[in-house]
Amino acid sequence: MDDGIDDNKRHAPALRALHLTKRVATGESSLLILSSVSFEVEAGASVAVLGASGSGKTTLLGLLAGLDTPSEGRVEVHGEDIFRLDEDGRAALRQRLIGFVFQSFQLLPALTALENVMLPLELAGRADAREQALPLLARVGLAARIGHYPKQLSGGEQQRVALARAFVTRPKLLMADEPTGNLDAATGSGVIELMFELNREQGTTLVLVTHDEQLARRCSRRLRIAAGELVSDESDAPVRAAGAADAGSGASAVSPA
Ligand SMILES: Nc1ncnc2c1ncn2[C@@H]1O[C@H](COP(=O)(O)OP(=O)(O)OP(=O)(O)O)[C@@H](O)[C@H]1O
């Protein structure tokens, strides 16, 4: 099966954070933004990351995707220790496995909505970029805006283009930073449906930073961050077949190395 995952790592969790710590220098002192955060996410799970503004959610997501480097600790994506790769290696792994939606969208200003969504497929050398991108843009309600540039689009419209761009490669792991933050309720729930459809139909693992209670409730697990620490990890009770042996709580909580 060519889904980008090494066969000998197929049983690894989708995501593993081990003692992830991020410090930044601020003049003479240093600021601890993330403090020894550890957790595992099984493939196919949907995880909401919750926490107050400034608690470290975006920092955590950036580290999990290898967009930023930790001061200490480790991240494994489908068994791959991503900080043992160089930057090109991490970029290749992201292209292969990860869809990422930035809090600030980060669309390329010189490309139209359609071109922004086609880009990841074109970078992967795919000839069907347009055929894949068009229906997704329609799904996020932007069929009539495909030729428009980001500056001609509203914040919520740009967010929807960014979502379509993250989905278009059918990633194994979708990380999104407040994916419904700028959307009205109806559009937001359309986007939520789309994400859970990917989760259900393609087994996409979702890691979603959100303040949206509706979205957090739809997730199978909720991680709460406060002042850079993981303070709670709550999973829905797993659905079990009748008579299945009870192998613990089912919550794959913090698992030390
Ligand atoms: N490069 C940096 N230099 C200094 N401080 C930083 C840096 N990056 C992040 N911070 C600080 O780290 C803290 C966590 O930031 P982060 O963006 O992860 O928060 P957040 O939980 O995503 O917040 P929000 O909900 O507002 O998006 C904040 O206090 C922020 O100012």
Ligand SMILES: [Mg+2]
């Ligand atoms: Mg943030």
